[in-house]
Amino acid sequence: MMLKLGVPSKGRLMEKTFEWFGARGIEMRRAASEREYSGAVEGVEGVELVLLSAGEIPRELAAGRIHLGVTGSDLVREKLADWPDQVAELTPMGFGHADLIIAVPMAWVDVETLDDLDAVAAAFRARHGFRLRIATKYHRLVRDYLRDNGVADYQLVDSQGATEGTVKNLTAEAIADITSTGETLRANHLKILQAPPVHRSQAMLFASRAAGWEGAPLIALEEVLARLGLPLPQGFEPET
Secondary structure (H helix, E strand, O other): OOEEEEEEOOHHHHHHHHHHHHOOOOEEEEOOOOOOOEEEEEOOOOEEEEEEOOOOHHHHHHHOOOOEEEEEHHHHHHHOOOHHHOEEEEEEOOOOOEEEEEEEEOOOOOOOOHHHHHHHHHHHHHHHOOOEEEEEOOHHHHHHHHHHOOOOOEEEEEOOOOHHHOOOOOOOOEEEEEEOOOHHHHHOOEEEOOOOOOEEEOEEEEEEOOOOOOOHHHHHHHHHHHHHOOOOOOOOOOOO
């Protein structure tokens, strides 16, 4: 059995992941046909490359179908309840940086903080008879963040597409979304609240706690970690 390493299947995340491992002596390349979601790994023995969407990787790690995976820290925290029980964070990778933030219309000149949002949400419900809508695909992270900051009288509405456009399209009053530069928010006449972000995300290397680590996969993990200069994570020690 080989150690299965899940990597984003396209775009800048895949390219940066290949570069990151390559700089550490582990060369990756995808199959000649882009229709094949596999590839080759050189520099360590016993590692199989599996190409997946970044959003699939947390689920595959949790299920134990891959041993290691590269994906955003935001996706793991959003998709996996009690995520530290399901995966181990091995190391940040230094790319894919983005903040999960809450943004409101620029026209809301008196709304700058979370306290302001809480006040306007209460006023909105009193006036309209339903809760202020916040469009997002990060329900778990946003709900926990707003609860911890005392914001009530809102509802989360699901947005899997262009979240920034939901306010203009009148399907939400505010949004919670990932941003790296804020340019798309400004183009849609939205402003970020003056508050710490819901989560500061970046690409991370994770290990599955559910995968089979006996024998060859554990040997391959030890070799990969040695190349990366990382210790064996707690709970992954070989049985004696």
